[in-house]
Amino acid sequence: MKLTLSSILASCALLALPAVSAIAAESGADLTKKNNCMSCHGVDKKVIGPAFKDVAKKYKGNADAVALLSKKVKDGGSGVWGPIPMSPNKAVSDADIKVMVEYVLALN
Template sequence: MKFTLSTLLATCALAVASLPAMADTGADLTKKNNCMNCHGVDKKIVGPAFKDIAKKYKGNADAVALLSKKVKDGGSGVWGPIPMSPNKAVSDADIKVMVEYVLAMN
């Protein structure tokens, strides 16, 4: 069978298009969902630094579930009087990736 360049290119394009999309990393998602407007990795901005969150919840087996709920529903009082806004539009899967990213900073 003889392949032309255009046939070969079309075949390659179809193969690449069928690959699953690369998932966003926790770092990507925290930027995309504006978390970095209030949280720094190493420093407090409005909310606590991610590294401080990781340190506080180190060893807590329920941390992913607990923090995922806080990210989704918002909250206040743990880190001071300034509330964190709810993030209802962010998918549960993306929230889990972001929380696991933050907790891995320990």
């Protein structure tokens, strides 16, 4: 069998597929469960904090929503949805927070 550059590259690409799928990002829904967001939020009903669908509705059309809400998730805060503060989530990566916020905003 004659090895060509294209056949070598094709073989390498096939070998890399399992590694790529193994490190694929988790979905926003999975991350909200993993990071205990669902302890205080429901998708379509208020628990302690607002329902995710209500958040999506409130920020619909806001071009800065992802950055604004990502900062709120990371640093915590209070006053927007009532007096109960949201705890900061400093241990959650910025990338995971962005995926979760994008998921929430897409529920609109």
